[in-house]
Amino acid sequence: MDSQQQESHFNLARASLQQALTWYGNTRRHWHYPPDPDLKAAVRPELQKLQGAIAKLDQQLISISTFGLVSRGKSAVINALLGDKILETGPLHGVTQYPRSIRWDLPTDKLKIDLIDTPGLDEIAGEMRTKMAEDVAAQSDLILFIVAGDITRTEYQALYELRQQQKPLLVVFNKIDLYPDCDRQSIFQQLQQLSQESTGTTLPLTPDEIVMVAAEPQQLAVRIEHPDGRIESTWEIPDAQIDPLREKIFNILSQEGKSLMAVHALVQAQKLQQKIADKTIDHRQQEAEELIWNYAKYKGAAIALNPISFIDLIAGTFTDLALIRSLARLYGLPMTSHEAAKLWRNILISAGILFVAELGSGFFLGLGKTALSLESLANPSAIGVYGTAALAQGAIAAYGSYIIGKVSQTYLQQGCSWGNLGASTTIQQILQECDRRTLLYRLQTEIATNI
Numbered sequence: 001m002d003s004q005q006q007e008s009h010f011n012l013a014r015a016s017l018q019q020a021l022t023w024y025g026n027t028r029r030h031w032h033y034p035p036d037p038d039l040k041a042a043v044r045p046e047l048q049k050l051q052g053a054i055a056k057l058d059q060q061l062i063s064i065s066t067f068g069l070v071s072r073g074k075s076a077v078i079n080a081l082l083g084d085k086i087l088e089t090g091p092l093h094g095v096t097q098y099p100r101s102i103r104w105d106l107p108t109d110k111l112k113i114d115l116i117d118t119p120g121l122d123e124i125a126g127e128m129r130t131k132m133a134e135d136v137a138a139q140s141d142l143i144l145f146i147v148a149g150d151i152t153r154t155e156y157q158a159l160y161e162l163r164q165q166q167k168p169l170l171v172v173f174n175k176i177d178l179y180p181d182c183d184r185q186s187i188f189q190q191l192q193q194l195s196q197e198s199t200g201t202t203l204p205l206t207p208d209e210i211v212m213v214a215a216e217p218q219q220l221a222v223r224i225e226h227p228d229g230r231i232e233s234t235w236e237i238p239d240a241q242i243d244p245l246r247e248k249i250f251n252i253l254s255q256e257g258k259s260l261m262a263v264h265a266l267v268q269a270q271k272l273q274q275k276i277a278d279k280t281i282d283h284r285q286q287e288a289e290e291l292i293w294n295y296a297k298y299k300g301a302a303i304a305l306n307p308i309s310f311i312d313l314i315a316g317t318f319t320d321l322a323l324i325r326s327l328a329r330l331y332g333l334p335m336t337s338h339e340a341a342k343l344w345r346n347i348l349i350s351a352g353i354l355f356v357a358e359l360g361s362g363f364f365l366g367l368g369k370t371a372l373s374l375e376s377l378a379n380p381s382a383i384g385v386y387g388t389a390a391l392a393q394g395a396i397a398a399y400g401s402y403i404i405g406k407v408s409q410t411y412l413q414q415g416c417s418w419g420n421l422g423a424s425t426t427i428q429q430i431l432q433e434c435d436r437r438t439l440l441y442r443l444q445t446e447i448a449t450n451i
């Protein structure tokens with residue numbers, strides 16, 4: 001992608017995040033609802049993270065993390081990239097205990113790059129591991145997943161999860177100095193077709209996503225035969241083979257660096273918005289229940305009392321639409337077209353059931369209630385029949401509203417990032433514009449099935 005296109009992706013992301021911050025931040029519209037201090041406090045962490053993501057974009061800082069099990073050479077790979085042994089490496093498991101970030105100064109590049117070293121995934125137990133993996137993934141624009149030798153189940157699982165989280169990554173096969181050429185070829189092929197039989201999942205990687213390196217090759221015994229026949233044995237440390245990875249990273253940065261930053265910020269924003277929506281819906285639960293109940297009562301009464309068929313159907317549908325609008329106002333969430341089809345289906349079903357109920361009240365072509373009400377004018381004993389039919393219809397209508405109220409919650413919650421400049425909409429737009437050769441293009445299918 002050319003730099004202009006990347007710039008435009010970057011600006012779109014910035015605008016989208018800014019819009020989200022404005023919407024959910026101080027100026028959050030609550031219509032005539034008083035601000036809820038508890039809710040404000042509850043969503044503060046998300047708002048701060050959103051602000052952090054904007055700040056990171058403004059600094060044009062791209063984060064590249066190494067990731068993987070213990071002793072795969074995560075720290076060694078960073079040292080090799082830097083060309084300097086800054087991080088401690090060693091054969092013991094768990095040499096690196098905490099994530100550490102190092103600035104990679106590249107004189108040619110405008111972007112700032114942070115290389116983040118992380119502890120081995122298997123070094124930390126259970127939930128903490130998942131948490132660390134999530135945190136590292138959340139702060140990285142690109143992940144270097146370091147493996148060496150056969151892929152273990154934990155590695156497969158971690159790779160699979162990162163894919164699910166829509167993370168751009170490169171699989172770095174380290175320690176190739178330990179393998180003869182023919183083995184490297186078969187490893188390369190196996191890597192491309194990773195699959196796990198027990199879960200029936202596959203994880204196809206394109207050759208572009210796999211790089212083979214030797215970050216800290218083992219020393220070799222060298223025999224020197226001197227002209228005088230003397231034989232000397234010494235140890236020699238071969239140079240690191242890191243150029244393929246360095247070149248790949250440079251290529252990625254120039255091809256899609258800014259777009260990667262943009263998508264990363266948007267994916268973060270999307271998750272944060274979802275969390276804010278969840279918390280809001282949770283906090284406003286009681287008011288929402290009351291609101292839905294009031295509309296349900298109103299619609300039920302209006303339909304029961306209105307003697308003219310069809311008009312009550314239309315009035316009922318309007319009541320449902322008003323309910324959705326009121327819920328959106330209560331939550332302060334935007335109404336977007338996402339999930340709207342499902343919502344409409346429910347509205348139509350609700351109207352349809354009412355229609356059937358009117359037909360079922362005994363008269364032809366839905367004029368039942370109208371005819372009954374006319375008849376009751378002439379014949380007072382028909383009032384009873386009219387009353388029963390109307391009550392039944394009212395109850396059905398109220399129930400319909402109740403269901404619609406419930407479905408609207410999902411609609412507002414899922415749809416909040418799908419409006420104009422919404423995080424999900426913008427991600428989709430950027431990905432559609434991505435060049436075939438980019439990592440982002442590769443992620444398209446994954447992302448498409450996830451959002």
Ligand SMILES: Nc1nc2c(ncn2[C@@H]2O[C@H](COP(=O)(O)OP(=O)(O)OP(=O)(O)O)[C@@H](O)[C@H]2O)c(=O)[nH]1
Binds near residue numbers: 093095
């Ligand atoms: N043969 C060979 N050994 C390597 C290579 N890269 C790293 N090593 C060795 O592998 C061991 C582990 O390297 P580290 O970089 O400390 O691995 P790590 O993944 O950071 O490990 P932890 O911090 O413990 O999780 C060290 O003894 C390195 O010397 C390589 O390319 N070839």
Ligand SMILES: [Mg+2]
Binds near residue numbers: 076089095096117119
């Ligand atoms: Mg380490």
